[in-house]
Amino acid sequence: MKYVNDTFYRLINEGAQNRELVEEMKKEVDEFLPSFSDSPDRLSRWGHYYFCDDDGGRLIFDLNSPYKHRCEVCGKIFEDQVFDGVWVYFYRNKAVIMALVSAFIYKATKEKKYFDYSVAVMEFYAGHYKEFPLHNKENLTGESYDAMPWGCGRMMPQGLNESIVAIRFVQTIEILRDELSREFLDLMYHGMFREMYALLAPQATRIHNISCWNLSAIGVMGLAFQDQEMIDFAFSSEFNIRRQLETGVTKDYFWYEGSIHYNFFLLEGIAYLFLFSRIYDYDFGRTGTEILQNMFVQAYDYAFDNHFLPNPNDGWPNLNLKTFSYIYHTAARAMGGDSAVANLLKNIEASDSVRTALPLSEPYYCNNRVCLEQLLFNIDFDYGKFTPVKQKSRNFPKSNYVILRNNTWNGFMKYGLNGKSHAHPDIMNVELMCGDHRISRDLSNAGYRARLCNEWHRKTLSHNTVCWNGKDITSISPGECLYYDENKVTAKARNVYEGIHYTRTMQITEDSFLDDFWVESEKDGVFDYAFHLESGLCLEYDLELEDGDLGFQENGYQHILETKRVKTKESQVVLHVRTEDAAWSIRIDLQENQRLYLLKTMDNPVNQRRNTILLRSTGTSPHYHLKIMLETKQ
The missing domain is CATH 1.50.10.100 (Chondroitin AC/alginate lyase)
Incomplete structure (x- = not known):
């Protein structure tokens, strides 16, 4: 076998679309390589620095601006020697890539x-x-x-x-x-x-x-x-x-x-x-x-x-x-x-x-x-000739993941960790899709040296799980799947915090997503269940609200943008969520010693805003129940 497909030269030149691609590549190479210049005296710096501390947006690598670096989200311009060094890193990466592309063009x-x-x-x-x-x-x-x-x-x-x-x-x-x-x-x-x-x-x-x-x-x-x-x-x-x-x-x-x-x-x-x-x-x-x-x-x-x-x-x-x-x-x-x-x-x-x-x-x-x-x-592949692969519900117990699927919903849950490397403190986190609509996703993170990566994206509160006493989850251990079928899963994680255990059931039907979350605790405390809605979803309700204060000022709580407490004595609250072509209702059961808060929190990048449902329990061993129902679909 050779590195380049034997049919490459013939097929790259026979197809008009392929020739157009080559012409596009030429423009990029001709813009960069004729003026290529570098020196060992220029020290490169880590790419994870190249993010805006204000909103987590990546700074724009501009070939013509090695000393001024603009955020792609807010437009703020930074002047800093560290960013200058990251520019060198991007420049060299560009040079290496363009050398590869230039070789491709020559071959074509x-x-x-x-x-x-x-x-x-x-x-x-x-x-x-x-x-x-x-x-x-x-x-x-x-x-x-x-x-x-x-x-x-x-x-x-x-x-x-x-x-x-x-x-x-x-x-x-x-x-x-x-x-x-x-x-x-x-x-x-x-x-x-x-x-x-x-x-x-x-x-x-x-x-x-x-x-x-x-x-x-x-x-x-x-x-x-x-x-x-x-x-x-x-x-x-x-x-x-x-x-x-x-x-x-x-x-x-x-x-x-x-x-x-x-x-x-x-x-x-x-x-x-x-x-x-x-x-x-x-x-x-x-x-x-x-x-x-x-x-x-x-x-x-x-x-x-x-x-x-x-x-x-x-x-x-x-x-x-x-x-x-x-x-x-x-x-x-x-x-x-x-x-x-x-x-x-x-x-x-x-x-x-x-x-x-x-x-x-x-x-x-x-x-x-x-x-x-x-x-x-693979230029000779017939891309129209393949066997469609329909994905199914799957449990991955050694990876602590499960995904449930039906014709309407996809629900993903992470119920443990296999160590601390690259881990987020979010055991029992869920992500949810309804058709092509993302209802709730994990933010992942900005670059590791970005302030908000470590103050928000890597915090328990920014995920769909339960936070105890305003602190980040401490466990880095695997969880256990207690029950699984294609529509329902129950998983348990022990000592998520020392002496505090989580059990979560996620279930999908054709028109609903059900979430049951149990906490077993040997300690009193404040337990905050968070469920974040995507920034593109509009949240509506007929509820009386008052200004609220969750009390904590670190581990992400300092970055909550707006806190409203729902004034109700009812044991059940219904919220409504919609986009241009679909609508859902969210039914929340309120247990004794539970209060409902509606928050505005940051997305990734953080200039976008999410609506966040937060259920606060005090005492020991709370239970949370939430049901999302598809109301209309066009």
């Missing part, structure tokens, strides 16, 4: 300048690689690989990003390999890839998504240059890639860190290694191959019917399967056009959903529609 058109552009970028970085200082995302530097802090990069602010650079440069080389000189390949190998190996190998020290990227980069470099030491390290070292898959993937084929974004991010790195093992006829291993294939199948099953993805734990908001179609294209190339993964890919491409882009480490999509992988690998 044989226009020599695009070959020269790619080679010039790679020659610069390989020729100066050892001049780039060893530094990590905390801006700590090191004089040698032996003395460097963990997580270092050279071009990039961390070894993770350096691994991505390594793989993208090898991809570029594979496209151009037949026409590259021995001198150039020696420069890339000795000047860069052997140095990258020395940098990355000491960082592959645990079962973690970053180690997987380090190992994948080492393996891809090793296979492409037939370096047995690198190959052996990737596949046989203490925390080798096979062990990562066999240990880090749960029995229901989800990465243990519990983030759907990181599940796909991990699959991206390993899919490249898997593909290069096929290209260079290296035995990836039967067990690892089976795990990898099942991970792609299960990842499709985690998605809602409209291909949006649930978003527990760290990640980015509003992701869908098309966000990650490039990874399915890579795996389909390696596994073959008749594989189950290729069929899922065709289901994804046939969807009418619009792709959501990633804010960091974004792969290349032309017009956010067509990725390079689709054209390089």
Whole structure:
């Protein structure tokens, strides 16, 4: 197998649509690469800094503005050396991506300048690689690989990003390999890839998504240059890639860190290694191959019917399967056009959903529609010929997730954790879809160094669960599924806080969603049940309200925008929710010692507002009951 599909040149030039895509790519390359200029004196900084503290919006990477950085949401302009360093990170990532795209254009058109552009970028970085200082995302530097802090990069602010650079440069080389000189390949190998190996190998020290990227980069470099030491390290070292898959993937084929974004991010790195093992006829291993294939199948099953993805734990908001179609294209190339993964890919491409882009480490999509992988690998696929895959209700007990489906509703619940890495304190959180309407979703988060990521997005209160005494949930342990069928699930989590246990039942019928939440506590306290409604939903009610005060001033409570208490003595309250084409009623049963509050809270980005239902109980062991009923549907 070759990296580029044998039919690529013919088919890319036969189709008018494909030729148009190439012309669009030319415009991007011609705008950037003729003026490409970089220096080892410019220190890169961590991409997670590049977010607005006011609203969590990402700052705009503007090629012409290296010292002024504007928020994409509020428009505020920031001037700061840290942001200047992040601009350098984005610039280098852009250079690496454009070198790859330029190689693609040369392969499609044989226009020599695009070959020269790619080679010039790679020659610069390989020729100066050892001049780039060893530094990590905390801006700590090191004089040698032996003395460097963990997580270092050279071009990039961390070894993770350096691994991505390594793989993208090898991809570029594979496209151009037949026409590259021995001198150039020696420069890339000795000047860069052997140095990258020395940098990355000491960082592959645990079962973690970053180690997987380090190992994948080492393996891809090793296979492409037939370096047995690198190959052996990737596949046989203490925390080798096979062990990562066999240990880090749960029995229901989800990465243990519990983030759907990181599940796909991990699959991206390993899919490249898997593909290069096929290209260079290296035995990836039967067990690892089976795990990898099942991970792609299960990842499709985690998605809602409209291909949006649930978003527990760290990640980015509003992701869908098309966000990650490039990874399915890579795996389909390696596994073959008749594989189950290729069929899922065709289901994804046939969807009418619009792709959501990633804010960091974004792969290349032309017009956010067509990725390079689709054209390089699978340009000969018949995308109209596939077996439709209808997703079903599924319980994933080793991953602490469950999704219920029927013709009307999709309900997702997270009932535990497998550790603290990338975890949010939101055990028993739920997300809810009704048809194509998102009723309530997990916010995920902004960049990790953004103020509101840590003051709001990563707080218990911003999720659909129960908060005790204004504090964040402390458990990082798995939960237990007590009952499951295709329409109903009951799960339990013990010691969510010490001595406090949660049990939640989620049930769907054709016209309703039912939520029963029980708290067992050995302690008195204030228990706040929150259910957040999407910002696009209009909330209506005929209730008397008064200004309220929840009392707490930290752990997200300080960011509540408006607090109203419902003045009622009734044991049941009905709210109404609508959009332009659908309406729902929400029936809330009020127990003794419960008060109902209606809040305005922040979305992601936080310039959008959500209506939040908050039920406050005092005492011990409260029970909450909420029912959402579909009223009209057009």
